[in-house]
Amino acid sequence: MFAYYLQLGLRSLRRNPALTALMVMAIGFGVAASMITYSVFRAVSGNPIPGKSAQLFTPQVDGWGPQQNLKGEPAEALAYIDAMALMRAHEAKRQTLLYPVQLSVMPGGNRDLPLNANGYAVTADFFTMFEVPFRFGSGWSAQDDDARASAVVISGELNRKLFGGANSVGRTFNLGGHDYHVVGVTSHWNPRPRFYDLFSTSGFADEPDIYMVFNRALDLQMRSGGRNSCRGSITYTSWQGYLQSNCVWITPWVELDSAAEVAAYRRFLTNYAADQQRAGRFGWAANVRLRDVMQWLEYEHVVPPESRISLAVALGFFLICLVNTIGLLLAKFMRRAGEIGVRRALGATRREIYTQYLVEAATVGLAGGVLGLLLTAAGVSGVGILFQPEIARLARLDLSLVGLTFVVAIIATVLAAFYPAWRAAHVQPAWQLKSS
Amino acid sequence: MNFQVRPILTALRQHKAGTLLIALQIALTLAIVCNALFIIHQRLGNLSASSGVDEANVFVITNMWADMGQSTSQVDAQVRADLIALRQLPAVRDATPASGYPLRGGGWDNFVTMTPEQVKPTTDAAVYTGDEHFIDTLGLNLVAGRNFRPDEVMVMGTQEAVTPPTVIVSKVLADRLFPDGDALGKSFYAMGATPTTIVGIVDPLHRQGVDSWSNGYAGQALIWPLRADDSRGVFYIVRARPGQLADAMREAPKALYAQNRLRIIDSKDGIQDYATIRHKVYDRDRGMAILMGIISVVLLAITAAGIVGLTSFWVGQRRKQIGVRRALGARQRDILAYFLTENFLISVSGTVLGIVLGFAFNLWTVTRFAMDRMSLAYVGAGVLVLVLLGQAATLAPALRASRVSPVEATRSV
Numbered sequence: 085m086f087a088y089y090l091q092l093g094l095r096s097l098r099r100n101p102a103l104t105a106l107m108v109m110a111i112g113f114g115v116a117a118s119m120i121t122y123s124v125f126r127a128v129s130g131n132p133i134p135g136k137s138a139q140l141f142t143p144q145v146d147g148w149g150p151q152q153n154l155k156g157e158p159a160e161a162l163a164y165i166d167a168m169a170l171m172r173a174h175e176a177k178r179q180t181l182l183y184p185v186q187l188s189v190m191p192g193g194n195r196d197l198p199l200n201a202n203g204y205a206v207t208a209d210f211f212t213m214f215e216v217p218f219r220f221g222s223g224w225s226a227q228d229d230d231a232r233a234s235a236v237v238i239s240g241e242l243n244r245k246l247f248g249g250a251n252s253v254g255r256t257f258n259l260g261g262h263d264y265h266v267v268g269v270t271s272h273w274n275p276r277p278r279f280y281d282l283f284s285t286s287g288f289a290d291e292p293d294i295y296m297v298f299n300r301a302l303d304l305q306m307r308s309g310g311r312n313s314c315r316g317s318i319t320y321t322s323w324q325g326y327l328q329s330n331c332v333w334i335t336p337w338v339e340l341d342s343a344a345e346v347a348a349y350r351r352f353l354t355n356y357a358a359d360q361q362r363a364g365r366f367g368w369a370a371n372v373r374l375r376d377v378m379q380w381l382e383y384e385h386v387v388p389p390e391s392r393i394s395l396a397v398a399l400g401f402f403l404i405c406l407v408n409t410i411g412l413l414l415a416k417f418m419r420r421a422g423e424i425g426v427r428r429a430l431g432a433t434r435r436e437i438y439t440q441y442l443v444e445a446a447t448v449g450l451a452g453g454v455l456g457l458l459l460t461a462a463g464v465s466g467v468g469i470l471f472q473p474e475i476a477r478l479a480r481l482d483l484s485l486v487g488l489t490f491v492v493a494i495i496a497t498v499l500a501a502f503y504p505a506w507r508a509a510h511v512q513p514a515w516q517l518k519s520s
Numbered sequence: 521m522n523f524q525v526r527p528i529l530t531a532l533r534q535h536k537a538g539t540l541l542i543a544l545q546i547a548l549t550l551a552i553v554c555n556a557l558f559i560i561h562q563r564l565g566n567l568s569a570s571s572g573v574d575e576a577n578v579f580v581i582t583n584m585w586a587d588m589g590q591s592t593s594q595v596d597a598q599v600r601a602d603l604i605a606l607r608q609l610p611a612v613r614d615a616t617p618a619s620g621y622p623l624r625g626g627g628w629d630n631f632v633t634m635t636p637e638q639v640k641p642t643t644d645a646a647v648y649t650g651d652e653h654f655i656d657t658l659g660l661n662l663v664a665g666r667n668f669r670p671d672e673v674m675v676m677g678t679q680e681a682v683t684p685p686t687v688i689v690s691k692v693l694a695d696r697l698f699p700d701g702d703a704l705g706k707s708f709y710a711m712g713a714t715p716t717t718i719v720g721i722v723d724p725l726h727r728q729g730v731d732s733w734s735n736g737y738a739g740q741a742l743i744w745p746l747r748a749d750d751s752r753g754v755f756y757i758v759r760a761r762p763g764q765l766a767d768a769m770r771e772a773p774k775a776l777y778a779q780n781r782l783r784i785i786d787s788k789d790g791i792q793d794y795a796t797i798r799h800k801v802y803d804r805d806r807g808m809a810i811l812m813g814i815i816s817v818v819l820l821a822i823t824a825a826g827i828v829g830l831t832s833f834w835v836g837q838r839r840k841q842i843g844v845r846r847a848l849g850a851r852q853r854d855i856l857a858y859f860l861t862e863n864f865l866i867s868v869s870g871t872v873l874g875i876v877l878g879f880a881f882n883l884w885t886v887t888r889f890a891m892d893r894m895s896l897a898y899v900g901a902g903v904l905v906l907v908l909l910g911q912a913a914t915l916a917p918a919l920r921a922s923r924v925s926p927v928e929a930t931r932s933v
Contacts, residue, residue: 106825113818121811151639186752188586188784198586200784260588306588307678307752317636318681318711326679389732389889390808393559396881397552401815404548408826411541415833470807503537 085436086443093444097451100416104448107412111452114405115493116459117398123464123485124471125395127478128288129387132275133214137377140213140279141338141346143170143353146371147330147360152315158371159313160384161283164327165365166356167334171207175352176338177345178209181298183334184284186309189246190258201242201259202309203294204281205301211237211268213339214280219243221253221268224297228267232299237268242293262304264296276478279377282384283335284310288474308333350374388475406500409448413504417441424508425516434509441505442498449497453490460489528862538830542863543870546906549823550874554902555881556812558894563805563812569738571622571726572690574659575794577613577760579769580621582791583776584753584784592677595749598780603651605775606756611764612772616650616657618755619748620728622741623794623801627728630710630742632697638709644737645693645710646727649676649746650757655688655722657759663691665704665720668745678751683712684744691723692739710742730801732890753784765793820909827913831859835921842921843928852922859918860911867910871903878902 097104131137145166146158153159162170167181182204189199210216211223216237224235236259243252243266252266277287305323314331340346350372357370375383417424424437461481468476532539583602585595599617606615620627631641648654652668668686676682687710694703707715725741727734748754756776760768773785785791792800799806835842842855882894 103829106822106829110822110826113822117815117818186584187588188584190586191781196781198782198784200584200786260586262589304588305679307750309752314711315631316639316711317709317713319713321680323679388804389885389891390804393885393889394808394811396884397556397812397815400548400552400881401819404545404552404819405822407541407545407548408822411538411545411826412829414537414541415830419833419836470811472803472807507537 085439089440089443090447092440093447096416096420096444097447103412103416104451107409107448108451108455110405110408110412111449111493111497112455112459114402115452115456115489115496116463118395118402118492119456119460119485119489120463120467120479121391121395121398122488123460123479123481124467124475125387125391127480128277128391128475130276131378132277132279132381133377136213136215136339137279139339139341140377141340141349141374142380143336143338143349144373144375145170145353145357145360146368147332147366148315149366149368150371153371156371158373159332161311161313161332162334162336163330163332164334166360167336169356170336170338173352173356175349176340178213178339180207180210180213180337181334182206182210182280182337183298183301183308184281184310185294185296185301185306187259187294187296189242190261192258199245201293202290203239203292203296205296205298205306207298209339210295210337213337214275216273217271219269219271220251221266223295224267228297229299232303233297234262234264234300235267235297236264237270237295238266239270239291239293240272241291243269259294259296277381277386279381280337281310281335282380282386283333284308286388286474287381287384287386288478290474346374388471390471391475394470402496406496409497409500410503413445413448413501414507417504417508420508421511422516424511425513428511428513437511438505438509441508442501445497445501445505446494449494450490452497453493456493457486457489460485524858525861525865528858528865532862532865535834538834539866542827542830542866543873545823545826546867546870546910547873547877549819550871550899550902550906551877551881552819553816553905554874554878554898555885555894556816557901558882558898560809560812560816561898562892563809566730566805567802567809569726569730570724571794571798572658572660572722572724573622573726573794574759575798577762577765578658579758579760579765579772579791579793580618580797581756581758581772581776581785582753582789583756585751586782586784588751590751592675592680592749592751595677595751595754596675596747599747599749599754601779602756602776603653605779606758606772607653609768609771609775611760611767613759613761614653614657615756615758616653617747618654618757619649619746619750620646621648621755621757621797622658622726622728623730623797624728625801626731629727629729629734629737632693632742633709634697636709636713636715642708643693643696643740644734645689646729646734646737646741647710648725648728648741648743649748650743651745651747654743654757655720657757659759660722660725662688663721663723665718667720673745673747676746676748676750678749681712682746683710683714683716684746685714685717686719686745687716688720688722688743689718690725690739690741691721693742694718694721696740716742716744730805769793820905823906824909824913827863827910828917831863831914831917832920835859835917835924838921839924839928842924843926843930846924847926847929855922855924856918859914859921863910863914863918864907867907871906874906875899875903 144158147163185205187201189201208226208229228235256263256265274291312333320326320329353372354370357372360366464479464481467479628647630647632643651673652670655667674684703718707717885891
């Protein structure tokens with residue numbers, strides 16, 4: 085019976101090509117607009133570290149006070165004094181401090197020009213906490229942190245540029261005038277959004293080339309390659325002076341496995357801030373935060389407003405297309421009231437009429453889905469003109485999006501057809517037969 | 521012409537579903553189109569904001585130092601040598617060192633206070649640094665006071681915070697701090713222990729960033745006479761002689777590498793002209809405007825097509841009634857007026873709901889994303905567009921209806 089209804093549906097669609105084309109286009113455009121904006125939204129709103137996002141927390145301590153903080157919220161990073169205090173207290177199972185560094189690989193071998201190498205100064209726990217995958221070697225140890233070692237972990241990409249992709253663990257190279265030895269080479273690792281550094285990036289930067297020992301970077305008096313934010317009067321004239329200032333530039337992360345650990349760490353943070361108040365360093369009551377990965381992404385507004393607004397507008401657009409389709413299906417079905425009357429009089433049940441018209445609508449949905457898919461494919465590849473390149477790059481037409489496009493198109497069209505089909509099924513056969 | 525509203529309303533009651541669908545479609549379309557118009561107008565406004573820079577002739581070199589262990593005096597010597605080399609190029613008019621540039625997309629900004637004790641800032645200003653060539657290189661318009669003298673230019677090392685005693689400010693900042701228009705010679709504090717005195721005023725000068733958080737500080741900028749000799753790197757802003765931008769952009773990196781090869785000028789975006797800089801910084805705004813434009817146009821087309829479709833159906837359904845009316849003496853234009861009035865009534869009721877929905881959407885963007893409130897003008901424009909669209913879409917089916925012959929009344933039954 086289904087095949088027969090499908091045949092009837094196709095025949096009926098061919099009967100008014102203009103009306104059919106209009107419905108197919110409405111569904112196609114509506115689905116495509118929704119899918120294109122959704123593909124971008126999906127890319128920017130995902131969980132970058134699904135297995136551990138609830139165990140990783142970034143502590144914040146207000147070192148600026150109620151008059152200079154961010155409308156009551158503490159700064160989004162820590163000043164050197166607070167960062168080191170948290171590190172020294174070692175109240176979490178694992179913890180790291182990090183800040184972006186800009187380095188250059190000095191010329192050597194057959195390269196006569198220096199090479200850019202951007203990355204992060206981090207501590208040993210960084211690699212285990214964030215589950216960084218390694219191709220060769222591994223991260224460094226806590227002893228290396230304490231020894232302020234010149235160990236580095238490099239990306240697969242930098243390893244390819246410098247060492248032709250071979251296992252370079254143990255090899256040495258010159259970064260900005262100092263020698264470093266490679267302890268590990270990562271596989272491709274660039275979680276997006278880059279939850280661990282939302283202070284200096286918007287979350288969608290290129291993969292870092294290099295990770296170096298935090299203490300080593302401090303020894304070299306390396307200023308952050310990212311953001312730096314200060315309050316009040318800035319008067320430092322030396323590295324030491326800078327470290328003592330209220331400027332924030334270091335992002336801390338801690339790993340806490342249970343609710344009890346989280347509560348304990350929160351208590352520790354509050355106590356720390358209260359101690360600072362007692363010591364006279366803070367002239368205000370403790371104001372601390374402890375946000376996990378997803379809360380941090382939300383707080384930092386990682387999803388650009390443009391992405392949310394365009395998704396909302398596209399869904400509204402789709403809704404209008406559906407309302408339009410309801411109207412057109414109604415017109416199309418009711419135009420055939422006479423035919424329905426004949427079929428009902430010949431014994432077709434309401435249910436059969438109902439099914440027949442829903443199947444006809446589903447074929448419209450299917451055609452709309454095909455058009456929508458083509459438009460989505462074109463749109464996703466051309467999305468670069470609508471969003472910033474680093475975000476547009478993330479939008480992909482994968483199998484799940486293809487499936488979703490069809491499912492949404494067909495389900496939405498069938499839903500839209502419920503009312504018109506119901507009206508069709510309730511046509512009075514007697515009246516129709518009489519009037520024609 | 522005689523507008524018969526009562527019979528139209530009676531007839532509409534027979535087509536509740538269709539009427540409701542058209543009204544709903546017009547309402548939703550209005551809600552989206554007026555918001556889209558508002559967003560487009562706002563974003564295009566951003567796009568055309570003046571930077572104050574002679575954009576046709578200026579480009580920026582992002583120069584990173586490879587050897588990060590250099591002392592401030594070593595860096596300073598290299599920067600001075602680089603600048604001499606750049607200024608000597610035949611295609612170059614002028615060049616300046618800098619720590620940022622207008623429309624860079626973000627960068628250094630300082631809070632401004634009127635006294636050193638003041639804790640809550642008066643306002644915020646983008647901070648530019650450069651030597652006495654900064655104003656000429658960018659092509660800024662000096663509207664009052666004077667340029668920096670060479671002896672006023674100070675050196676700032678990587679680990680130093682320096683507040684020069686003199687400053688040139690944008691007119692917007694000058695007016696914000698000294699509304700009486702007597703800013704010249706006055707002092708303020710910009711996160712330093714010592715005051716800085718205004719010696720010149722330029723107009724306009726855009727900030728480095730275009731993010732919405734800085735909208736309240738738009739156009740507020742200050743220039744300090746500083747060579748920021750950061751061991752990490754420096755920006756060189758270069759102004760080519762008219763028509764020689766391409767030559768200057770080709771020659772400049774060669775001249776720099778001839779000075780010293782231990783530097784990194786990225787092959788991809790190490791040298792950018794202002795067309796590129798402007799294009800990049802307004803990516804979001806342009807993309808948003810294009811997307812809203814496409815959606816509006818397609819939406820209006822689909823809504824119009826939907827109205828044509830439903831009205832045609834109604835005309836088809838009522839051919840007999842139309843024939844009867846014509847037989848009873850109605851003129852063609854009475855029939856035409858009937859359908860146009862019918863559509864007008866539906867459109868107007870739809871737009872009432874649409875206005876509510878449109879403002880609701882705007883309110884969402886205001887509370888959620890701190891966007892601006894939409895003015896009534898956009899809603900008015902949207903209503904006008906939709907009512908006209910509705911009338912235009914009805915015209916063809918209505919004309920067909922008006923040509924129904926009175927003979928139809930006599931056919932069948």
